[in-house]
Amino acid sequence: MTITLITGANKGIGFETARQLRDLGHVVYLGARDADRGEKAAAAIGARFVRLDVTDDASANDALATIGSAEGQLDVLVHNAGILADGPLDGPSALRAFDTNAVGIVRVTEAALPLLRKSSNPTVVTVSSSAGSFWAVNNPDRPEFHLPLALYSASKAAATMLTVQYAKSQPGIKFNAVEPGTTATDMTAAFGIGRPPAESAKVVVHLATLDPDGPTGTFRDENGELAW
Template identity: 85%
Template sequence: MSVALVTGANKGIGFETAKQLRELGHVVYVGARDVERGGKAAASIGARFVRLDVTDDASVAAALATIGADEGRLDVLVHNAGVLGDEGVDGPAALRVFDTNAVGIVRVTEAALPLLRKSDNPNVVTVSSSAGSFWAVTNPDRPEFRLPLALYSASKAAATMLTVQYAKSQPGIRFNALEPGTTATDMTAAFGIGRSPQESAAVVVRLATLGADGPTGTLRDEAGELAW
């Protein structure tokens, strides 16, 4: 059985991704900051809970140490934890958004690499956004053109670049970034838009279960590779 870790998985796309991977027979670890909510979410789908705060080095190290001790490897890593950062633009806000959306990817990836290298078919998926695509935000025909989320967009551009750079430095592991589609979650509630998290999670799962001949170092949506 394949072993998967999904960060920020107690709700939204992360929870649905964990659920669908579990339904496919994976051993799934639900990573979340809140022990009570994360534990309940994991129990509801027959997954395992591991406390994981992507902004805390000790938390990340402990979570991956637990998975390593229990499983000995990691086959699928989904970077799903993220924040919108719509509370205004200043230094502290920028640090908070980038710490979660970009630096968190570095923390978790670096801690996970030894376990991913032990997998026969390692896949890493970053739930990024086309809001971080220069092509999209400068194209008047795209909805991202009018999205007033500077810190979110900039941090997602960083998340996608990290994905590409990891793909180059770790050729034995597939790294892909994903635009999951506009999804109705707690994060987008203020906008009143989006499809169900189940639909977007299905896109994540397809990318997380790629075969050895699958792409790496790309930003994709359900239709294929995106310019960015």
Template identity: 85%
Template sequence: MRGAVPSVPGMTITLITGANKGIGFATAKQLAEAGHVVYLGARDPERGEKAAAEIGARFVRLDVTDDASVRDALSAIDAAEGRLDVLVHNAGVLADGPVDGAKALQAFDINAVGIVRVTEAALPLLRKSANPTVVTVSSSMGSFWAVTNPERPESGLPLALYAASKAAATMLTVQYAKSQPGIKFNAVEPGPTATDMTAAWGIGRAPEESAAVVVRLATLGPDGPTGTLQDENGVLPF
């Protein structure tokens, strides 16, 4: 985050993790166009700076698997803004292919533990917001209802580590909603999307379409729901 100009008071301050490409980037673009001051979090400074410049966002280096990186990112936002209004947990990995312990640790570290790291660092700033909102980009692959329903495509996808870590991500979201009643926490199934993660499957719609689902939950009013898993049609069974 270089040479950032202080934001205009009253503007919505938003942080998105893993936002230099895919759904995260499309979400950042749409929220920036809606008037949010968007902090685009990414591990790679070169890619992150380029992506942020493209959409008028502010880059902040953020690796959700690194405690120091997370603390530094939130400290930078605190110094510049003094609060955080919206947090979008978007960073994630598919972890497909052969399953082993090392890959399991990586999947859970990014898809679930990363949520804890960033949320805990962000809570003091979220509590300073008049309308604090947290959105977890999760997946219906983490829904017991979906993966055991033969009428759902999730029931036939062999993605054990992704499904299990996304189930954890959704449960963390629900538990944070219970423990932090002053902050809205919701998980979202953004829909099948054509990204780097899903390239091998050759399926999915444009990231912009799925980002619109995330944006809806990121722009809830003070009376919006909390503790839910939703897709574009509403609340999903979990």
């Protein structure tokens, strides 16, 4: 059995990723801050709920301890939890954006590493964004060029860099970051753009189901590796 944890998975891309991996036979742990929403989402797709707030060290440690006690290992970790951070550009907003979108990756990864090392094919996927790509935000032909989301972009650049650095420091584990595509979720509702979450989740699922000799340390979308 493939044991999988997805953070921020009670809705949007995370939920659809959980559903699709569950359909592929994974034992999916659906991580969410809100117990009521998380339990309902997990029940809807036959997943297992684990309370997980990526901004809280104890919560991350407790969630992975729960999985470790039940399963003994973790095969796939999907960092999906994130916020748009489209409010005021100030210190508190910046700290919140980076705490969720970047530091949360460190918290959960560090808690998960002992379990990932017990897997025969450990895989970590970071749902990042080309909004954090220097190449994309400086390219007038890309939609990111016109996206006024400084904190989101900066924190997603950090998320991608963390993923690449983990790939270098943990050669036995595949770490890849993904741009899932512009998606219609709660985060993008104000912009009125994006395709259904199920379509974008397919991109995440592809990276979550790589063979043991699959790529690591990359940033990619559905068409392949991206500059960033």
